Amino acid sequence: MKRIFAVAMSAVLMGMFLVSCSGEAASTSADASSIQNASASGTYSTTLADIQEKGELVIGLDDTFAPMGFRDEAGDLVGFDIDLANAVCEQLGVQATFKPIDWDSKELALSSGTIDCVWNGMSITPEREEQMSLSQAYLNNKIVIMTKEGVTVNSKEDLANYQIGIQAGSAALEAVKADEIYSSIQGNLTEYPTYDEVILDVQAGRLDCMIIDEVYGGYKNAKMGQVFSVSDVDFGDDLYAIGFRKSDTELTQAVNDALNVLIEEGTAAEISKEWFGEDIVVKPE
Structure with a gap:
């Protein structure tokens, strides 16, 4: 404990010496540190x-x-x-x-x-x-349900019968969690880091369907030759x-x-x- 106190006092004295030698440099350093700390806390404003x-x-x-x-x-x-x-x-x-x-x-x-x-x-x-x-x-945009061949979703309740993919942290996931159907499908819902991984697993048959942004799902589906069907059921505008x-x-x-x-x-x-x-x-x- 005494050694820690001595080291601390040495640091303080050294700091005072540096300030006396170069007040401007110390002030600049303090300002930079203040900005960095404010940035880390997210409290400062960028104009x-x-x-x-x-x-x-x-x-x-x-x-x-x-x-x-x-x-x-x-x-x-x-x-x-x-x-x-x-x-x-x-x-x-x-x-x-x-x-x-x-x-x-x-x-x-x-x-x-x-x-x-x-x-x-x-x-x-x-x-x-x-x-x-x-x-x-x-x-x-809109949050839509896209399915592999042979899978039909005529109502949100149908989702309880299928394995579903969705991207973690996405608006689609938030929309699903806010819907009353979530408690019924939670056990069938798998979160992925990216939608590309979701799409690959639906295409490979490891998933039956996905809940996805229309602009993204529609674009990828068109590029792949319309391999997925889009349900008439959706989770609303976005x-x-x-x-x-x-x-x-x-x-x-x-x-x-x-x-x-x-x-x-x-x-x-x-x-x-x-x-x-x-x-x-x-x-x-």
């Missing part, structure tokens, strides 16, 4: 000016979520959200920097300061409205938004303003038609 000063907006995404943001055959990031984010960042005068994250830990990546926002087909939910500063809704730290309301509004410019001039509609064959961008009220 448009901060983003413009560093010259980039760091965007967290699941890089397997086609057609929102995913890797093409060359390994490059492509997708609707990639194109829209690049266009928004051009409006803001910064570069879009995309950072793949664990989608199930997106809130931690955001609050720790690893990324500036989450932008990758993220659905608006009450929990996310509580945890994040969300942009306006920018895309319309709107996409961009998530920022709760304190970053000014940055959220700046992105909203840039989005609205792209919507008004027709650029957002052009990007939507390129990826979905139609304009499904949500217009501001």
Whole structure:
């Protein structure tokens, strides 16, 4: 205990000496430490000016979520959200920097300061409205049930007869948990890290069906030659938004303003038609 106290006192004296030698350097170091600690706790604010000063907006995404943001055959990031984010960042005068994250830990990546926002087909939910500063809704989606050949789902109750796949941390999972049917199908529901793994297991017959975002499931199904059927039963509409730290309301509004410019001039509609064959961008009220 005495040795620990002596070491501590030495550290204090050394710190006082360093301050006396270079007050400016010590102050800068303290400021940096303060910023780092605030970043880790998620309590500080990042403004448009901060983003413009560093010259980039760091965007967290699941890089397997086609057609929102995913890797093409060359390994490059492509997708609707990639194109829209690049266009928004051009409006803001910064570069879009995309950072793949664990989608199930997106809130931690955001609050720790690893990324500036989450932008990758993220659905608006009450929990996310509580945890994040969300942009306006920018895309319309739906949570659907897709089945392998020979499986028919005419009602949610039918799901109790089948093995179901779903992505962990997804809006689809939240929608299912909020539905009264969840208690009946919980034992048949398997969570996967990514939807690609879900799709592979349905295709291989290890699962009977999956509950999935329509934009993603429809895109993958079309690429695979329509190997899955889409049930007439669904878990409701689903709107996409961009998530920022709760304190970053000014940055959220700046992105909203840039989005609205792209919507008004027709650029957002052009990007939507390129990826979905139609304009499904949500217009501001």
